Amino acid sequence: MKSATTYLAVIALSVALFAFTSTAKAQDNSSDIVDLAVQTESLSTLVQAVKAAGLVETLKGEGPYTVFAPTNEAFSKLPDGTLETLLKPENKDQLVRILTYHVVPGNVQSTDLEDGMTATTAEGSEIEVNLGETVMINNATVVNADIEASNGVVHVIDTVIMPPKKESSGSY
Template identity: 70%
Template sequence: MKNLGTLIMVMMLFVVSSFTPKTNTIHENKVEADIVDLAISQDFLTTLVAAVKAGDLVDVLKGDGPFTVFAPTNDAFAKLPAGTVENLLKPENKAQLVKILTYHVVPGKVMSSDLKNGQMAKTVEGSEIKVTLKDGKAMINNATVTAADIEADNGVVHVIDTVIMPPM
C-alpha cells in the first residue's frame, strides 16, 4: 500500500511541474524529473502534493513505475464539499485518503492515444475507472482531462478537473 501511495504522489507532483502556475498550460510534454518532483514545482497542484505527503505516498510515486496518474488540480479539490480536504488530511483519515489517491493511479504508462471509448481500467486502489471519449475530450469517470500526456521519468500524468471517488 505504501508503494501505491508513493506512486500517486509522484504522478500528482509531475502534473504540477508541467504547467505554468498562472495559466495551467503545459510548457513541456516530457520533463526530466519523477512525478512527485514535477508536481511539487507547480502552484496549481499544491493540494494534491499535500495529500500525497499526508498519505505517505511520496516514496511510492518516486519509484521506478511506470505509473499513469490522473492528477486533480487545486480547483478540482475546491469543488469538494467544504471541509472535505481538511478532514481527509487528518492522520486518523489516512486510510480513506490513500484509497482516494490510489484511485487516481493506474499501473503502467497509458498515453491518451491508448484510451478507448468505454474502456475500463483497474486502478492501484483496486477498483476500475471508466474512460469516455466524446467531442475530442477524454473523461475519466466524471472528470475531464484538461492536459494529457505529460511524461515524467517514471510515467505519465493526465491533469483532470474533478477529484474522482472510488466506490466506498
C-alpha cells in the same frame, strides 16, 4: 465517426498539452511524478495530500505509473471540510484509498485510450474512459494530457474522482 471523434479528442489533448507545457516549469522528462507535481503550482493541493497519505516514496518509485492528477480547483469542488478531514492523520487510510484510485499501474498515454474502456487502479477498483468532445475519466475531464515524467505519465483532471464506496462501511 468513431475515428473522427478519436481524432478530435487527440487534437484537444494536444492543444491542452501544449498549453500546459508552456506554463509548467519542468518538462524535460527528468522529473519523477512527485517532482513534476511539486513544480506545478496548480497541483499543490495534490502534493499536500500525497505527503499526508505517505505516498511520496511510492510515486517517486520506478513505476511506470499513470496518474490522473486533480488540480487545486478540483479539490476546491469537494464539499466544505472534506479535504481538511481527509488530511487528518486518523483518516490516512481513506485518503490513501482515494489517491490510489487516481493511479493506474503502467504508462497509459492518451493515444492508448478507447471510448468505454476501463482500467484497474492501484486502489483496486476500475475507472472508465469516455471519449467525446472531451476526454472523461469517470466524471472528471482531462484538461492536460501526456505530461511525461521519468517514472510515468500525468494527465491533469478537473475533478477529484472517488472510488466506489465500501459496502460494509459506506465510506470511501
